Amino acid sequence: MRWWHPADVGQATRSLMDQWGYGARLLTRMVLLFGPTMRRFGLVRDQIHFLGNYSLAIITVSGLFVGFVLGLQGYYTLQRYGSSEALGLLVALSLVRELGPVITALLYAGRAGASLTAEIGLMKTGEQMAAMEMMAVDPISRVLAPRFWAGVIVMPLLAAVFSAVGVLGGYVVGVLLIGVDAGAFWSQMQGGVDVFKDVGNGVVKSFVFGVAVTFVALLQGYEAQPTPEGVSSATTRTVVISSLSVLGLDFILTVMMFSI
Amino acid sequence: MERSKNDIWVGLFVLIGLAALVFLALKSANLLNLSFESNYRVAAKFDNVGGLKPRAAVKSAGVVVGRVESITFDDKSFQARVMLSLESRYQFPKDSSLKILTSGLLGEQYIGIEAGADEKNLAGGDTIANTQSAVVLENLIGQFLYSKAAEGPATPGTTPKK
Numbered sequence: 001m002r003w004w005h006p007a008d009v010g011q012a013t014r015s016l017m018d019q020w021g022y023g024a025r026l027l028t029r030m031v032l033l034f035g036p037t038m039r040r041f042g043l044v045r046d047q048i049h050f051l052g053n054y055s056l057a058i059i060t061v062s063g064l065f066v067g068f069v070l071g072l073q074g075y076y077t078l079q080r081y082g083s084s085e086a087l088g089l090l091v092a093l094s095l096v097r098e099l100g101p102v103i104t105a106l107l108y109a110g111r112a113g114a115s116l117t118a119e120i121g122l123m124k125t126g127e128q129m130a131a132m133e134m135m136a137v138d139p140i141s142r143v144l145a146p147r148f149w150a151g152v153i154v155m156p157l158l159a160a161v162f163s164a165v166g167v168l169g170g171y172v173v174g175v176l177l178i179g180v181d182a183g184a185f186w187s188q189m190q191g192g193v194d195v196f197k198d199v200g201n202g203v204v205k206s207f208v209f210g211v212a213v214t215f216v217a218l219l220q221g222y223e224a225q226p227t228p229e230g231v232s233s234a235t236t237r238t239v240v241i242s243s244l245s246v247l248g249l250d251f252i253l254t255v256m257m258f259s260i
Numbered sequence: 261m262e263r264s265k266n267d268i269w270v271g272l273f274v275l276i277g278l279a280a281l282v283f284l285a286l287k288s289a290n291l292l293n294l295s296f297e298s299n300y301r302v303a304a305k306f307d308n309v310g311g312l313k314p315r316a317a318v319k320s321a322g323v324v325v326g327r328v329e330s331i332t333f334d335d336k337s338f339q340a341r342v343m344l345s346l347e348s349r350y351q352f353p354k355d356s357s358l359k360i361l362t363s364g365l366l367g368e369q370y371i372g373i374e375a376g377a378d379e380k381n382l383a384g385g386d387t388i389a390n391t392q393s394a395v396v397l398e399n400l401i402g403q404f405l406y407s408k409a410a411e412g413p414a415t416p417g418t419t420p421k422k
Contacts, residue, residue, distance in 0.1 A: 021290040042264065049266040051367035052273045084294025101398070106354040167288050205283070 009235040012225035023219050026140070026182040030215070033145040038182035040146070046123035047150030047175055051112045053156055058111055059104060066099060067091065067169020073169070075178050085184035091170030092163075096193060096202045097258070100163035102250050108155060109242040120221030121231035129222075144218050151217075154202050155210025163202065201257045207254060209246050216242040299345040300384035301329065302406075304358050309340040310369055310394025312360055317370040318344050325350040330370060344371065346382075353378040354386065361396035369394060 037044060063079055074090040121144065129139045167189075174180045193199065215236045224234035309331055318326035326346035334341045346352070355376030361368050382388070 045264070045270050046266055048270045048273065053269050056273060056276070088288075096284060096288070136398075154273075157274065157280070158285060160277050160280035164283045164288075167284070189288050195285050195289040199281075199284050199289050 004117035022223075023215075026144075026219055026222070029140055029204060030145045030148040030218075033141050035148065036141060037145045038150050043142075043146035044150050044153070047147050048154055051108075051116075051147075051150050052154040052157065055108060055111050055141040055154070056161065059158045059162050060106055060165050062103060062107060063095075063100075063165035064169040066103060066162075067095070067166035067171075068173045070094060070099075070166065071170040071173030071178070072154070075174060075180070084178075084180055086188050086192075087170065087174045087180050088167075088187075088189035090183035091174070092167050092189045092193050093198060095163040095166040095170075096198050098250070098254070100166065101159045101202055101206040101209055104159040104162045104206060105155065105213055105246040106243055107247065108151075108158060108210075109213045110239055112151065112154075113213050113238050113242050114235050116151075117215040117221035117224070117235045118231060120144070120147075120218060120258060121226075121234050124222070124224060125226040125228075127226070146220065148214050148218055151214030152207065152210045155213070155228050156206045159202065159206035159209075197237070197257075200234055201253075204257075205250065205253050208249060212249055216245060265393065265404050276323070277352055281330060288416060296350045299326065300348055300381055300382075302344045302346060302384070304371075304387050304388040304391055305337065306342060306344045306358075306360065306393050307341060307394040308396060310360055310367045310396055312342070312394065316368065318346060319370055320350070320352070320373045321374070323371065330375065342371070351381040352376075354380045354382055356382065356388065357390040357392070358388055359392040362395070374397040415422055 012228040026123045070091045071087065074087050074094075075084055078084045078086055078090065123143065129143070132142060171182075171185065175182045175185050220234045220241070224230045276290060288318045292404065304415075312331060314328055314330055318328065319384040326344055329343040329345045331343075332341045333339075352373060353376040355378040357374050357376065359372045360369055361372045
């Protein structure tokens with residue numbers, strides 16, 4: 001390893017720039033293909049069905065259990081300060097602002113992102129992409145862009161389902177099981193949660209996460225080595241990179257949105 | 261475009277997602293309580309606003325009648341200048357007085373407005389001079405210690421200066 005050698009540094013920088021530039025170009029192309037993609041909505045619809053409907057079960061169940069746990073743990077902390085009526089506020093704020101978008105994005109990366117990468121990597125392994133190009137069909141607009149836009153549409157909806165189910169889960173544990181007053185539960189929640197500042201920013205967050213996770217998955221699949229090992233390592237990279245980028249982006253977005 | 265069997269499932273998925281959003285907006289947030297009433301702005305000067313924050317409530321008889329819009333420092337009178345935005349459907353006499361109150365022992369601070377007896381009502385751009393500052397806990401403790409020290413036999417060296 002001669003990592004200190006100037007030539008190595010130069011080569012590493014150049015290949016890094018090359019990868020980033022390639023990724024940025026791919027992202028720009030997919031964003032610019034919004035119009036043509038939406039005109040062929042059938043492709044997007046099938047992808048929404050694949051990415052969204054099949055993720056709905058895991059999102060709903062996870063949201064319910066996260067809500068249960070938030071209700072129990074939140075009550076344990078709040079009752080020490082004699083303010084267990086604020087349980088609804090605690091559950092709703094933590095779900096809408098943080099946990100809803102973040103956990104949904106992590107689950108989505110594992111459930112849908114990995115399968116996107118594997119699908120596209122295998123298409124590449126089977127030389128379907130090359131075959132499309134031979135037939136003068138652009139694989140980016142035919143294969144990648146519909147998946148990208150479907151993922152971007154699906155993520156905010158999944159995050160909203162997660163948060164809503166989580167609030168209901170917190171209600172079940174807090175009100176039905178523990179016995180917090182139902183009126184206080186809802187009124188504290190409604191008094192403390194702002195539609196635009198909290199719910200709206202949560203939607204913006206989940207939108208950004210949808211772009212990030214779907215883009216990472218597609219890029220890794222499209223760039224995968226066309227071998228079985230290449231596809232499997234690309235799938236692993238998708239989960240690792242998209243999870244880390246979701247957590248990093250979440251910190252940046254939280255700083256931008258909620259700190260004054 | 262021909263319909264496919266996926267259409268109904270995708271449609272259901274989108275509807276469920278939108279219903280979740282509507283649920284969050286209506287049930288867990290305060291979309292219905294957002295007031296689109298017209299407001300009028302009134303200024304007030306306080307010697308000390310304590311922990312009052314913008315967007316804090318302005319209450320009369322416990323009912324929210326407006327919000328604190330901004331808090332700035334006036335370097336002419338060395339007072340805090342608080343802009344209040346009151347809902348137009350609530351009118352108050354010109355000599356109404358303001359107090360900074362705290363909800364509960366450790367709760368949020370808000371402004372209480374007590375109606376006066378003037379014939380004329382407050383209008384936009386008026387300044388309310390009759391205000392009572394926030395209770396600052398340190399000052400209260402200080403006063404308490406002074407009065408204690410004044411009545412009891414003062415230990416040498418801790419005699420408060422008058």
